[in-house]
Amino acid sequence: MIKADFVTGxxxxxxxxxxLAESLRMPRFETLSVNPYTVPGIVPGMxxxxxxxxxxxxxxxxxxxxxxxxGGEVARLVALRRSGAARRFLLAFVLTxxxxxxxxxxxPFWLATGVFVFVFIAAFEWPAAEDRGRRRxxxxxxxxxxxxxxxxxxxxxxxVFLVRLP
Amino acid sequence: MTEGLGYLAGALVExxxxxxxxxxxxxxLLGIAVGMLPGLTAxxxxxxxxxxxxxxxxxxxxxxxxxxxxxAIYGGGRSAILLNIPGTPASAAATLDGFPLARAGRAGRxxxxxxxxxxxxxxxGMVFLALLAPVLADFALAFGAFEFFWLALFxxxxxxxxxxxxxxxxxxxxxxxxxxxxxxxxxxIHAYGRFSFGHADLAGxxxxxxxxxxxxxxxxxxxxxxxxxxxLVRGKVDSVIPRLREVLRYRWTIVRSGVIGTxxxxxxxxxxxMGAWVSYAxxxxxxxxxxxxxxGSIEGLMSAETGNSAAVPGAIIPVLTLAVPGSxxxxxxxxxxxxxxxxxxxxxxIEFPGFVYEVVAMILLASLAILxxxxxxxxxxxxxxxxxxxxxxxxxxxxxxxxxFAIASRIFDVWVMLGFGLLGFVLREMKYPMAPLVLGIxxxxxxxxxxxxxxxxxxxxxxxxxxxxxxxxxAAVTVMTIVLGIPAxxxxxxxxxxxxxxxxxxx
Numbered sequence: 041m042i043k044a045d046f047v048t049g050x051x052x053x054x055x056x057x058x059x060l061a062e063s064l065r066m067p068r069f070e071t072l073s074v075n076p077y078t079v080p081g082i083v084p085g086m087x088x089x090x091x092x093x094x095x096x097x098x099x100x101x102x103x104x105x106x107x108x109x110x111g112g113e114v115a116r117l118v119a120l121r122r123s124g125a126a127r128r129f130l131l132a133f134v135l136t137x138x139x140x141x142x143x144x145x146x147x148p149f150w151l152a153t154g155v156f157v158f159v160f161i162a163a164f165e166w167p168a169a170e171d172r173g174r175r176r177x178x179x180x181x182x183x184x185x186x187x188x189x190x191x192x193x194x195x196x197x198x199x200v201f202l203v204r205l206p
Numbered sequence: 207m208t209e210g211l212g213y214l215a216g217a218l219v220e221x222x223x224x225x226x227x228x229x230x231x232x233x234x235l236l237g238i239a240v241g242m243l244p245g246l247t248a249x250x251x252x253x254x255x256x257x258x259x260x261x262x263x264x265x266x267x268x269x270x271x272x273x274x275x276x277x278a279i280y281g282g283g284r285s286a287i288l289l290n291i292p293g294t295p296a297s298a299a300a301t302l303d304g305f306p307l308a309r310a311g312r313a314g315r316x317x318x319x320x321x322x323x324x325x326x327x328x329x330x331g332m333v334f335l336a337l338l339a340p341v342l343a344d345f346a347l348a349f350g351a352f353e354f355f356w357l358a359l360f361x362x363x364x365x366x367x368x369x370x371x372x373x374x375x376x377x378x379x380x381x382x383x384x385x386x387x388x389x390x391x392x393x394x395i396h397a398y399g400r401f402s403f404g405h406a407d408l409a410g411x412x413x414x415x416x417x418x419x420x421x422x423x424x425x426x427x428x429x430x431x432x433x434x435x436x437x438l439v440r441g442k443v444d445s446v447i448p449r450l451r452e453v454l455r456y457r458w459t460i461v462r463s464g465v466i467g468t469x470x471x472x473x474x475x476x477x478x479x480m481g482a483w484v485s486y487a488x489x490x491x492x493x494x495x496x497x498x499x500x501x502g503s504i505e506g507l508m509s510a511e512t513g514n515s516a517a518v519p520g521a522i523i524p525v526l527t528l529a530v531p532g533s534x535x536x537x538x539x540x541x542x543x544x545x546x547x548x549x550x551x552x553x554x555x556i557e558f559p560g561f562v563y564e565v566v567a568m569i570l571l572a573s574l575a576i577l578x579x580x581x582x583x584x585x586x587x588x589x590x591x592x593x594x595x596x597x598x599x600x601x602x603x604x605x606x607x608x609x610x611f612a613i614a615s616r617i618f619d620v621w622v623m624l625g626f627g628l629l630g631f632v633l634r635e636m637k638y639p640m641a642p643l644v645l646g647i648x649x650x651x652x653x654x655x656x657x658x659x660x661x662x663x664x665x666x667x668x669x670x671x672x673x674x675x676x677x678x679x680x681a682a683v684t685v686m687t688i689v690l691g692i693p694a695x696x697x698x699x700x701x702x703x704x705x706x707x708x709x710x711x712x713x
Contacts, residue, residue, distance in 0.1 A: 044636055052379060059386055062401060069396065077661035080398040083654040084389040087382055094379050101375070125432045132431035132599070133628075136424065140607050140624055145617050153604050160600035164431075189601050193608070201258045203612045206620065 045098055046107030052095025059088030128164070135160050149205045150190050158186035210336065213563035221567055226269060233270040234575035235583070237277020239590050242285050245430035246602065247294045248278035248478070248535040249644075250422040253415050254605055256542040257612040264546035269568050271542055272522075275535050276328055276572035279478050279518055280580070283320040283511050285591060287313060296478035296517070299486040299510035306502035314444035314584070319504055321580030322448035323460065323511030328573040330464030330512075331471065331519030335526075336566045338472075339554075343527040343562075346552035351663060352671050355656035356680035357474070358649040361530055362642055363684050365475030367691045369639040374691035380638045381475075384646020385653060387412060394655050407618040414541045416610035416619040417626045417647055421640055422534070423606040424627025427599050429634065435595065446584040456508050459489050467513035471520020475645030477533025478514040478521070485513025519569050526550045526562055530652075534644045541648075545613075 063085030068076065099107075120126050135156065143152035161182035169175045197203045221227070233255070240251035255274045259267040282294035287304035297304075300320065307316035349357070362385060366377030390401045391411020399409035453460065463485035470481040489509030490499045499506045521532025522539065529551040531537035543550050548558060555562065579587070610623035630640060664670045671677055689695050 041636065048636060052383075055383075055386075059389075059401075066400065067398060074396065075662050077666050078395050078658045080393050080396055080400055082661075083657055084386065084400055087386045087389065091379065091382050091386060094375060094382065098375055098379065125434075129428060129432040132428055135600075136427065136603050137624060139603070140620050144607060144611075144620060157600045157604065160603075161596055164596040165594075185597060189604065193601075193604060197258070197608060197612075202261045203258060203608065204615050205608060206611045206617065 042102045042105045042107040043110060045102035047110075049095045049097075049099025049102060053092050053099065054095075056088045056090070056092025056095055060085050060092065061088075063088060131163055132160075135163065144206045150194055153193060154186045154190040156186075157189050158182050161185060209559075210340065210563055213560040214336070214566055217560065217564040217567035218570070220265075220564075221269070221571060226266070227571075229266060229270050230273050230571045230575050231578075233273035234277040234572055235579055237274040238281035238284075238576065238579055238587065240274070241278035241281025241283075241297075242293045242587065242590050243593075243598065244285055244289065244291045244293055245426040245595070245599065246278075247422050247426065248275055248282070248296065249418055249538060250426070250606075251275075251278045252535045252538040252542075253418045253422065254609040256538055256545070257415060257609040260542075260545055260613065264548060265564065267546055268539075268542065268548070268565070269571075271539055272565065272568040273572040273575060275539065276515070276518055276569065277576060277579075278535070279514055280320070280324040280511075280576045282514075283324065284317065284584075284587070287316045287320065287507075288588070288591060294478075296482055296514040297510075298479060299482035299513070300507055302486070302500050303503045303506035303510070306500075307504075307507065310502055312444060312502075314446040315449075315504075316507060317446050317580070317584050318448040319452060319507050320511045321446070321577065321584075322453050323463075323508045324515040325573050325577045325580070326453070326460050327464050327467055327512035327515035328518060328569060328576070330461065331468045331516035332566055332569045332573070334465075334468045335519040335523050335569065336563065339523050339526050339562045342523060343552055343555045346527050348676060349528075349552060350674075351656040351660035352674050352677045353680060354652055355660055355671065356677055356684060357528065357530060358653035358656065360680050360684040360687070361474030361649055362646050363687050363691075364473055365645045366639070366642040367687050368473070368476050368480055369641045370637075373637065376636075376638045377642050378691075380633060380640070381642030381646045384643040384648075385650045386646075387417075388647045388650020389654065394651065395658060407616070410616075410618075412622050412626070412647070413610075413613065413619055414647060415538070415613055416622040418534070418538060418644060419606050419610050420623040420626030420628075421630035421643065423602065423609075424623060425630035425634060427603055427606075428627070428631045430595055431599060447581065452504060452508070456505050459492075459505050459509050460512050462488060462492070463509040463512035464516040467516025468520035468523075470513070471517030471532045471536075472523050474524060474530050474532060474649075475534075475537075475641050477536070477641060478517040479641075481517030481520065482510040482514035485509045485516075519566075522565060522569075526554050526565065527552065531645065531648055534641050537644050537648045 063081035066081035068079045139152060139156035143156065162179055165178045166175065169178045197205055237251060240246045241248060251274050252271050255271055259270050278294060279296050282292055282297035283300045283304065285291050285293035286297035286300040287308050290301050290305040292298040292301055304316050362381035363378065366381040367374045370377030390408060392399050392409055402408040466485045466488055467481035470476050470484055486506060486509050489505055490496055493499065493505055495503060495505065517533065521536040524530045524532045525536045525540045529540060531540050540550060548561060606623060607620055610619045634640065660671060672681055
């Protein structure tokens with residue numbers, strides 16, 4: 041956590057300074073004789089400065105506790121990738137982002153949703169199923185749930201709540 | 207006062223029709239289910255419900271949202287007791303005594319205690335809402351740009367200080383990051399698109415609801431899937447009927463926790479979780495059976511469940527009177543009120559005099575509904591916890607996607623949901639609290655406009671920010687919160703106090 045804090049502290053410094061620089065570049069509308077205290081850059085600039093200072097404090101605090109020693113971290117991250125938690129996280133991340141950013145808007149909503157629900161359930165339950173019979177059961181149940189969810193969601197949202205679907 | 211009672215009676219009569227009562231029942235039940243499921247929080251429940259009900263009439267929609275909110279905070283206690291996992295962050299304190307009770311075979315009794323604590327806590331908070339909101343709204347009429355600037359800053363600073371357990375620096379970083387994120391898009395005075403880099407979508411800014419659905423929905427889905435699966439406490443559940451004797455025996459704990467919970471709710475952005483923790487700490491300090499806290503103390507569970515439920519009406523008080531949310535779910539409620547054309551803020555008692563009492567009536571109905579469901583459906587509801595996460599989470603994610611898209615029909619909002627979800631996940635993994643981030647996003651606009659308007663009014667002179675009476679008090683409290691949040695100062699103050707106390711006893 042100390043090393044992560046050190047890195048995030050530096051990221052916050054960069055973010056804060058970036059926001060400050062961008063705020064200084066914002067227009068001041070001098071030609072329009074706008075009141076100088078209403079220019080758009082004031083508040084974001086201040087916030088950027090505050091974030092940079094807080095980030096610096098975080099980085100300094102963790103550096104004092106030894107957070108700047110980052111050697112070997114990459115190897116540790118690579119090793120971490122093999123852990124069950126990281127695998128499950130990556131799988132969930134890829135599937136959800138693939139659905140929301142990839143499928144939605146390109147294929148019809150019902151199709152995207154059906155495929156997503158089916159693949160999500162199947163991908164997570166597959167490894168736990170030992171023999172062929174169980175695997176077939178997992179796939180069948182996932183397909184049934186995907187169909188039910190797609191029908192229910194489409195009907196409830198479009199017909200009952202009158203919401204527009206993507 | 208009598209006028210208020212008249213409005214309240216009017217609201218209750220209006221709600222005593224089949225349709226509103228049906229809405230109360232299903233929305234509260236759904237709220238309890240949402241609260242019970244780890245990964246689904248009250249904030250997400252209210253946010254998703256907002257997008258689903260925005261075609262409804264204002265009164266129906268807000269009734270449903272409040273029932274969802276009250277139900278979810280109550281429901282979170284179930285998984286705290288049975289799984290040792292708080293269903294919503296508000297129930298974290300309830301795990302300390304709830305789970306040991308369940309392991310000792312008294313899960314039913316623990317849920318009965320949670321029911322009585324939650325109902326009474328909600329009612330105590332509701333009474334304060336009815337009494338305090340008109341007074342506070344009247345007081346807030348004296349607020350100008352200078353005061354609102356400090357209020358916004360104070361909100362972020364205090365929320366960052368109190369919700370980041372032991373590490374205010376991370377709380378403040380989260381809060382100021384929220385404020386900065388709120389700066390993206392067109393500002394309110396010259397309509398200049400900040401940080402938009404020529405993108406029309408960015409110039410529209412980040413919508414609050416997609417951002418919240420991301421931080422509380424997508425981020426939670428990722429962390430639920432990352433964590434190992436949970437186990438339900440097996441075995442028979444004993445009687446879930448609350449016992450009157452327990453309520454009478456711990457009546458002072460209930461009243462104290464109710465008051466503390468309401469007060470914690472009132473503080474901007476602090477909300478239900480701190481309501482529970484502070485009530486729990488106070489109950490332990492005052493208890494005769496202190497040593498049993500943490501090992502299955504009925505009093506401990508009662509204080510935690512009363513405290514978090516009382517914070518719900520408490521958090522709605524500043525929403526109505528200042529348009530400043532007292533907690534993350536109430537931030538959504540605030541957004542929902544604006545969507546439905548109710549303008550909360552200091553003028554509420556003048557523009558919508560009956561609305562505060564309508565909200566009181568809604569909370570009363572919601573608390574009766576949790577009592578009803580708590581008595582009738584506790585056992586059947588446990589089936590919800592048996593749904594495996596692999597089957598539940600994809601459905602929730604579909605709802606998150608629809609929910610972010612529905613309000614404005616923009617695909618960009620789905621991207622905002624994904625972005626904020628990833629940001630929220632990373633920040634939470636590194637122990638940054640989410641409440642100040644949300645509060646920052648909500649208060650960014652107020653902070654921005656108030657500071658610039660104030661400077662225009664004073665022609666660039668900062669002194670009115672410091673010498674107007676209410677401003678001065680808010681400024682002093684803000685500075686004190688910051689200074690006392692610095693560990694070195696706190697240690698020094700502690701030593702000084704210790705020395706003073708030591709010197710006093712020597713004399």
